[in-house]
Structures are given as structure tokens and as C-alpha cells.
Amino acid sequence: MKYQYYPGCSLEGTALEYNVSTRALMESMGVELLEIKDWTCCGASAADSASYFLSLALPARNLAIAEKTEDVTDILVPCSACYLNLKKVEEKTKNNPELLGELNSILGPDQLELKGRMHVRHLLDVITTDLGPDTIHKYLKRELTGLKIAPYYGCQCLRPYPVFDDPELPRSMEPLITAVGAQIHPWNMGGKCCGASHVNTKPDVGLELVGGILQDAKGADAIITICPMCQMNLEAYQKKISRKQNINLSMTILYLPQLIGFALGLSQQQLRLDLNLSITDSFRKKLT
Amino acid sequence: MGNTAGLQKEIGAISTFADLAPIRKMIRSCIQCGTCTASCPNEFAMDFTPRRLWRMVLMDQTEDIFESKTFVLCSSCYFCTLRCPRGLPLTEAMSALKQIATRKKLPKFKESVNFYSCFIESVRRHGRVNEAEFMTRYFARLKNPLIPLRFAPLGVRLMMKGKISMLPPIKQARPLESIFRSVEALEERK
Secondary structure: EEEEEEOOHHHOOHHHHHHHHHHHHHHHHOOEEEOOOOOOOOOOOOHHHHHHHHHHHHHHHHHHHOOOOOOOOOEEEEEEEEEEEHHHHHHHOOOHHHHHHHHHHHHHOOOOOOOOOOOEEEHHHHHHHHHHHHHHHOOOOOOOOOOEEOOOOOOOOOOOOOOOOOOOOOOOHHHHHOOOOOEEOOOOOOOOOOOHHHHHHOOOHHHHHHHHHHHHOOOEEEEOOHHHHHHHHHOOHHHHHHHHHOOOOEEHHHHHHHHHHHHHHOOOOOOOOOOOOOOOOOHHHHOO | OOHHHHHHHHHHOOOOHHHHHHHHHHHHOOOOOOOHHHHHHHHOOOOOHHHHHHHHHHHHOHHHHHOOOOOOOOOOOHHHHHOOOOOOOOHEEEHHHHHHHHOOOOHHHHHOOEEEEEEEHHHHHHHOHHHHHHHHHHHHOOOHHHHHHHHHHHHHHHHHOOOOOOOOOOOOOOOHHHHHHHHHHHHHOO
């Protein structure tokens, strides 16, 4: 099994552990990742707030480069924001030759041409649809019994394009959690918004949303995420919100491939659990 | 009233009908049902609800729209887009309003506008985002020493983990320069 791989900027910096654990997990299940050569930023959430054409041209450049590798047409993307930006170009150019032409007029001077052959896939889509709980079972080394996990999906892998899960009530992570022997924390916040960049520009609003998610996770041992921005929002401001709301909201926040990878026998070092900003002592004890 | 006159001056460059026209077209068939408002996670912080904002767009109330902070409070969760019974691209319409504010550098939205523009400029220079450099420039642009203080504890934690570096990024070719120029040229023609 082979995919082209678009890590995105966060995975080289603040979400390094997401990159390392995704690569390690895929390798341990026999999946090969080919990193797109000289990839550049997808525009994140900023391009969309600055210019419509820029928000499509930036991801289009990466898709056009990926198209040069003809035998692998699926691109695996772990970051939900990158995923949606790339996916938008795939979806919008599908039946719109005029837009495709405009994007190609932008890419032309760099000798790039977008034909629209690439299939953009979120990491969670690949794990659920292409691999599934059976593959996890096959490679399982340790059962994570006694752990209660709250699956957090966030927004942009679910909406506006419902590809692999229910965009209102997502459940695709549940069979993966039970496959590693853990329990599911029943909650209603899985598909709710973490506030995205509000935490930077409008902290009062952003932290209100994060606080709601952390409160509903009470009783779980960890929240698992599939997006660097969700991860950062949920893990970095726990003390601040706890102080503000006068309630202890400390909670372990892990990336999905860190949880599955651990069950598949990868070490904490291989999964870079040392880089997470919020892993509680009681959770660490449960891992050993 | 004086305030409104000031804003009028700021957004004077917006020829109301022309700038809002594409957005009006996107939401033309809005039936004012309020599903967007009921679905919005940030509605609690808005001065006008999303439903009301769409009505204001249809009524061409440009000043009120850019006086309100409703559209910059959209966090692009796409719940309204998903649920809109008319299938309108509401999140995209919010973005189109943000694009006008960014293009006109409206001072009222300077935190958001500077955040987006510093990010984009960092991408233009390096091809990828350099988080430390982008945040440093953002702080410099806001000229408010209290804002960097808000981020200092997190910045230190991230540096200790080796996730961000304060070293200036290595000078390299600007792989996106030609794309940025072509986009600017295309948008000028539009």
C-alpha cells in the first residue's frame, strides 16, 4: 500500500510528534509514504481570509506537483486544515473547467499543470477505510484495557465535505479505539469546534469553546485528536481555563496515531510522547 | 454619528454595491430561517447573529456589516454550510467578508487582519510557515506589548520542546513568488 504524503507546516514544527507517529504507525502496518517533493504551505486558515484565488492556488501547486508521480494518486494528509484546503481544490475543479483554467494560468509560469487526477485523503479516512480495525488487530502487541478514550474529530475533516463519516455525529474512530482494547468515553463534543485561530486573535471566545470540550471529556483518560490546531488548543491552555473556571480541567491529549502506535508495540520515544504538552501523571502510570 | 462618519471614511474605498455584489449573489436565496444562527458555535460572542448579517448583506448595509464583528468571529466550522436548507455557501460568504476587511486593511479588525497578513507574508517569503518569525512580526505590527505577554508562557514551553526556534530562517529561494504575483494580477483583472 502506497500513498503520497503531504505533512504540512505544523507537522514540521509545533506538531512534530504527529508527523513522527504517523510515519511510524504507517510503517508498522506496511504502508509506504512518499513525501511530495518541495511541497509548500497550503494557505492554512489565513489564505482563505485574505484572498479567494490564493486560497486555491497554494494547495493547487502541491496537487500539481503530486500529479507528476503518476502511479500513486492518493495523497495522505494528517492535518485537517491542510486536508480541507487540498480537498477544496479537488472538489471545486471537478466540474469547473473555467476555475481549473484560471488555476493553471497561475501555475503555468512555474511549469506546473493541474489536471485534477489526485485524490485527497485524510489520515483518519485511510486508517478507517483502507486499513480498518482488522489490520490493527493483526499487528496488535498490547491491549490498552482500562483506558477510556474520548475521540475528538473537530470540523474540517468532516465538513463541508462528508467523505468517510457522519458530519454531524462522527463515529469512525470508535471501532479503532475498541480494536486496541480501550473503551469509548461517551460524549457530544466529538464534532464540535475548538475555536481554531480564535485562541490567538480572540482568546475569550476561543477558550470558551475549548473549555466546553474539556469539561465534557471529564471521566475520560485521554482525548485523541487528528488535527494539529485542535491538539494545540486542547492541550496548551488547560491551566488558564481551569483557573478561570475554578475547576480542574487537566486532561491527556494525544494524536490518534500515538494511541494506535502504542498498542502496536511502538515505544513512547518512537511516538514522541515527550513532545505532547499535556500528558497527566496518572495517564503515564497507566501506560507502563 | 461621528463614529459612523469615521468608518464611512475608512471603508470609503468600498464601492458598496460592487464589493458586496459577489457575496449578495452567494446568499441571494436566503430564506432567513436562522438555521445558521442556531448552528454557530461563536454566536454567543457576536453582536449580530449570522442570520441578521445575511439580511444586512442583502439590504446592502455595508457600514453596519463592517461595524459589526460577526464575520471575523466565524471559525470556519462549516456547520451552517452543512445545515443550510438552501445549500448556500455561508462559510465561504463569511470568508469573502474577511477578504474585504483584509484587502482594505480595516483598522477595526487589525488583530485578525494582521494575523492573516503576517502569516501570508511569511509563506510568501519562505514557502512554508515559520511560526516563530510569523508571530514575532505579528506582535511588532500590533504595537501592543500586552499581546506578546499573553503568548510568552506557551512560547517558552514550545521552545523548551524544540518545537519552535528563535533563529532566523535560512535565506532561500522564494518558491511561491510567481504564484503570488499571478494571483495579484488575476484579482486585479477581476
